[in-house]
Amino acid sequence: MDLRTSRLELLPLDPDEHAEALHAVYGDPAVMRWWTCPERASVERTRQLLTEELAGPGALLWAVRRAEDGAVIGVTGLLGGVALPGLTWILARRAWGRGFAAEAAAAVVDHAFRHVGHDRVEAWVESTNTRSIAVCRKVGLTERGRFVQRYGHRDRPHEMIVLGRAGTPDPVSVVHLQPVVQVVDVAATAALLVAVLGARVSFIAGEPAHVAGIVLGPWSTGPGLRLVRPPRGECAPVELVLDVGPGFVGLRESALASGVAGVEPIVDQPWGRREFALRLPEGHRVVLSTPS
Template identity: 50%
Template sequence: MRAHDTTLRTARLTLTPLDPAADAGQLHRAYGDGEVMRWWTRPVCADVADTERHLASCAGRSGARLWTVRTADGEALGMAGLLGEVEVPGLTWLLRKDAWGRGYATEAATAVVGHALGDLGLDRVEAWVEAANHRSLAVAARAGLSERARIAQHYAHRDGPHEAVVLGRPREEEPRTTLGVIAELPVRDVAATLALLGAALGARTGFAIGEPPEFAEVALTPWSAGPRFRLAAVGRRQRVSPVRLHLDVATAAGPLHRRAVAAGARVDGEPTRQPWGRTEFVITLPEGHELTVSAPA
């Protein structure tokens, strides 16, 4: 099974179109290694046949272009390519452990990115890399990808969710005109709401204006930038239209739910798994605003 017939060459490597049946035997050295597969989207492949099935599944997806990464003498070191059935072409790579630390991953990834943005004429390429996977983050950076966003993921074989960095490289530089969207909630008591959100979610006050505060920013990270929203004071008799916010978190829902309950927040039920692959619960503020805490299921 081959999705394409293009061979790529670099100074030290030859990237040949992936053939699951022919290449699985050599590639199983990577796919059968627990250390290599530590960050992967699936557990270690049990045997060569399992590796072949996995490779065939990946290669068979619409739009996929996968290559076997080989040395000059034809020895297979791993796989690199573009994932199929994704909105933005996704860069992927995996090398066996004894090939690490020699620059092979960067060389292969750079070749794939160059082919994608050059010969294929794609507008952009992106890679999703776990935030703690510093080795792969460095490979993506050396291949010219930079951070574009962060998301929460939870693979079925992993104990809990993790934070992933979305890195991307466009064919032509694209200026970022929008860096974020900040919602504003009208509340009766800004100070009390800040205290509640601090206790329930670990939020901090980005800034507050007035004494007592009439306007404030709720920061959801300890850093100077990141997810946040704002609170604006309204009069006791002023009508408030409830707002619904979704907080996308990269941790398990259970501990956050228990923390919110212990803080005295109004929490509507236990965390519930949703059909779209998230586990969620709702914190309702006194004005009726709903904060849906959404974690990867």
């Protein structure tokens, strides 16, 4: 089904028909900077990539054609083989800065809700990709969460933002989850987390302290936990897993430098993660994990 906007025509993607024109997109390193794979070296490699993307279960992809001159300038649509419909778009560099991406993405979102029957769509955008984040906001997607990912051609992991939009307002939304960890010395443990993990103390109460809020980062809110002193000083050990990004190795160095006991070696896990752990004085095991 063709889709039309005031300036664009969205045509069902045909790898054989559109690969040559789209190689100007997928063969450009600047355009592919945030993509899941590096730039394609040939028209045939571009055709192969388009074919693979179309093969995902539930994929709906369109070639973006400019109405004024008939030039094919990119691709937009919904990714297949994902848990929730994944909004995607990519445009030739010559088409940047004119609002085409938001115009095309808005048409896809409208089609997804009105004609396909989806009740929500989401987009995964790298946190440094400010252009794509702006497109998401223009078409009504808002931030729903963050996680760390590493593409196979990258030498470092990166932070991804999940932005989403529901067809009707969500009746209930869990905004934040905060585990509670029992510790004998709240103030000392808070200071240790500040030194090792770059955490921030959002509040601390009592003399001596019996409760503290810890934010695992420099901002006013974000991933965090609450430290509490148990009534009788007995703490059942727990395990916490922290998903971290490019600073993974530096965090282990900070842990070793702080003198905290039980800093374990970095291990490559079979589920595609690199991990190391440290232990708090009460025996709590804190695992720091990043994509391999």
